[in-house]
Amino acid sequence: MRTGAKWLGPPLRAPRERxxxxxxYARTVTTTPRAWLSPQSEDELAHYVREAWESGxxxxxxxxxxxxxxxxxxxxxxxxxxxxxxxxxxxxxxxxVRAGTRLRDLNAALAEQGRALPxxxxxxxxxxxxxxxxxxxGSSLAHGNMSSLVLxxxxxxADGSTVQVAEGxxxxxxxxVHLGALGAITELTLRTVPAFSLAETIEQLPVEQVAARxxxxxxxxxxVKVWWVPHTPHALVFRYERTDEPxxxxxxxxxxxxxxxxxxxxxxxxxxxLQRRRPAxxxxxxxxxxxTLVKQRRVGASTxxxxxxxxxxxxxxxxxxxxxxxxxxxxxxxxxxxRIGIRVNFIVELRYVKGDGAWMSPAYGGDAVxxxxxxxxPAQRRAYFDAFWQEMRPLGARPHWGKELDHHAEEIFALxxxxxxxxxxxDELDPRRVYANRFLDRVLxx
Numbered sequence: 001m002r003t004g005a006k007w008l009g010p011p012l013r014a015p016r017e018r019x020x021x022x023x024x025y026a027r028t029v030t031t032t033p034r035a036w037l038s039p040q041s042e043d044e045l046a047h048y049v050r051e052a053w054e055s056g057x058x059x060x061x062x063x064x065x066x067x068x069x070x071x072x073x074x075x076x077x078x079x080x081x082x083x084x085x086x087x088x089x090x091x092x093x094x095x096x097v098r099a100g101t102r103l104r105d106l107n108a109a110l111a112e113q114g115r116a117l118p119x120x121x122x123x124x125x126x127x128x129x130x131x132x133x134x135x136x137x138g139s140s141l142a143h144g145n146m147s148s149l150v151l152x153x154x155x156x157x158a159d160g161s162t163v164q165v166a167e168g169x170x171x172x173x174x175x176x177v178h179l180g181a182l183g184a185i186t187e188l189t190l191r192t193v194p195a196f197s198l199a200e201t202i203e204q205l206p207v208e209q210v211a212a213r214x215x216x217x218x219x220x221x222x223x224v225k226v227w228w229v230p231h232t233p234h235a236l237v238f239r240y241e242r243t244d245e246p247x248x249x250x251x252x253x254x255x256x257x258x259x260x261x262x263x264x265x266x267x268x269x270x271x272x273x274l275q276r277r278r279p280a281x282x283x284x285x286x287x288x289x290x291x292t293l294v295k296q297r298r299v300g301a302s303t304x305x306x307x308x309x310x311x312x313x314x315x316x317x318x319x320x321x322x323x324x325x326x327x328x329x330x331x332x333x334x335x336x337x338x339r340i341g342i343r344v345n346f347i348v349e350l351r352y353v354k355g356d357g358a359w360m361s362p363a364y365g366g367d368a369v370x371x372x373x374x375x376x377x378p379a380q381r382r383a384y385f386d387a388f389w390q391e392m393r394p395l396g397a398r399p400h401w402g403k404e405l406d407h408h409a410e411e412i413f414a415l416x417x418x419x420x421x422x423x424x425x426x427d428e429l430d431p432r433r434v435y436a437n438r439f440l441d442r443v444l445x446x
Contacts, residue, residue, distance in 0.1 A: 063130030
């Protein structure tokens with residue numbers, strides 16, 4: 001690898017990461033690559049990749065590192081595309097954007113043009129190429145995950161050559177959820193719509209009634225999700241409908257900064273630290289937290305209403321099941337918490353995703369419910385997640401690629417009908433496994 005390349009630390013840096021280590025968002029995965037590279041152009045990136053191809057090195061691209069799995073972890077040469085950002089063009093509702101662009105920046109740039117993405121995920125810190133890699137999703141049976149917005153892709157194959165994939169090319173179905181395995185994505189073309197506003201309403205529903213109404217709830221609004229705070233009697237159904245009403249009054253910027261600085265960075269961490277010392281108090285804390293989630297009707301821009309504030313650090317795993325199995329999955333999760341006697345201090349989140357044709361998408365082949373199990377209690381994490389997957393596996397659940405998962409290739413190939421075609425394409429584009437890491441070795445096989 002060429003000497004003198006500019007070193008750049010991980011995009012989400014903390015003092016302990018400045019030595020050159022990669023640490024993912026959840027602090028569950030740490031690696032120490034031999035080098036960090038920050039190309040300023042596609043040509044420079046292609047040069048680095050060709051050198052890796054010729055010298056038998058591995059290159060792994062790192063976006064924001066906003067993951068709970070090992071999918072983004074570089075082990076040899078790490079490459080950040082933080083310098084390859086911004087909108088390249090916007091024509092007839094199609095936006096061409098460089099791969100390193102953060103979703104929050106794309107949302108802001110589109111808003112200035114009177115445009116928006118029709119669906120976004122809960123968090124906006126990720127790079128565009130990174131969120132596409134993992135099948136990041138929002139919650140709607142009218143819209144697919146964010147990968148379904150991809151209309152064309154530009155990438156660097158493992159030998160340094162350029163690959164362009166557009167509509168009508170069957171390879172697009174592979175690149176839409178690419179896992180970082182098919183090449184270095186440098187540019188994406190995404191579908192956009194005119195900017196729109198949404199009105200949010202929240203319904204409290206006895207938790208024991210949710211399972212029987214999963215499909216009904218999912219079809220009750222264009223955007224809808226379910227949150228349940230464990231150890232409380234009610235679930236919250238969030239619905240979002242289009243509206244022309246004016247935006248609800250928001251806190252001033254100074255007030256918002258105060259909320260973020262003292263709430264997210266001081267009060268909540270202290271609250272969670274107390275729960276870690278005294279897990280028996282979790283139900284009391286959860287009851288208090290659940291009350292704060294019930295708000296008056298709000299109106300705002302779609303990207304603002306569908307996003308949530310970046311929460312305190314915690315652990316997540318997530319399973320995608322067919323819509324028809326969503327009620328069973330939710331009920332199993334509610335019951336397992338009491339059955340195994342653990343305390344869970346984060347929400348159980350149920351979201352809906354329209355089925356798609358992306359080969360490695362958790363929603364491949366039909367509408368899906370994606371059920372997230374979260375906790376901020378390290379001592380409870382393993383027991384909770386292991387029990388969760390013991391309940392989800394009999395339902396044919398597929399894992400979210402960016403959340404914690406322990407699946408291996410044999411199971412992945414059984415769950416994803418197009419996995420063999422995906423790996424065959426990978427053999428064509430990266431026969432020497434330049435872009436591989438241990439995660440891909442495990443889930444796709446050697």
